[in-house]
Amino acid sequence: MRQSPEYMESNRNSASMQSVQRYGRDTILQLLSHIDTIETELKIATEDEERAVAAADRLTENVAKLYVEKQEFENQMNALRVPVVLPKEIAEAMNKLEAVGHTVDEAAWLIAHGGRADATEAEGTLNKYALRKNGFIQLVNALQYGYTVEEPINHEQRLRIELEKLITTWDGLSRYTLNKDVGELLTDHFQEIAK
Numbered sequence: 035m036r037q038s039p040e041y042m043e044s045n046r047n048s049a050s051m052q053s054v055q056r057y058g059r060d061t062i063l064q065l066l067s068h069i070d071t072i073e074t075e076l077k078i079a080t081e082d083e084e085r086a087v088a089a090a091d092r093l094t095e096n097v098a099k100l101y102v103e104k105q106e107f108e109n110q111m112n113a114l115r116v117p118v119v120l121p122k123e124i125a126e127a128m129n130k131l132e133a134v135g136h137t138v139d140e141a142a143w144l145i146a147h148g149g150r151a152d153a154t155e156a157e158g159t160l161n162k163y164a165l166r167k168n169g170f171i172q173l174v175n176a177l178q179y180g181y182t183v184e185e186p187i188n189h190e191q192r193l194r195i196e197l198e199k200l201i202t203t204w205d206g207l208s209r210y211t212l213n214k215d216v217g218e219l220l221t222d223h224f225q226e227i228a229k
Contacts, residue, residue: 118176124163125183128176130156138177145173167215192226193219 120128131141131154147153148161164170196219 114175115179117180117182118172119184120172120176120181121163122183123159124173125181127156127159127163128173128181130154131160138174141177142174146170166218 131144136144144153144157145160145164148157148159148164150157153161160173164173197216
């Protein structure tokens, strides 16, 4: 049986419509699936962005805290960089050592090794001062940050000050160290009086 051209055209259109509908439905399902995927990725990206912003905020706070700590540390360091007050004879010995033109490192070495046989009088004087408690640190700080000469005080005031320093540190000193320090202090005191 032969079909009419109109019937065939109708079948073609119907098949084409079914094909279009099937294709359109598949496409629409794919597009909806793609939209779901994009929404999921967008949700994840938004969550990632929120976590990144929170992490950036924490980092900013940490940087601000570190900056404050750095400023405090620099302030403390600057407070330490003040000229050291030295007794007159020690300041004079430092002047002699500096006049030779030694670097800070060389001068510190000479002070530490001032007990050598070939040491100059100034090196010996500084070495003796360096052996006192915190004496070496004071001399190195004086080399680095400068120094001033302490105001002259009478022997009695100096002895009182030195004894007060020893008394405040007695708790941490051994009996031998304490006796040695008091002995040196009194010896120095009587030597100064004898001058």
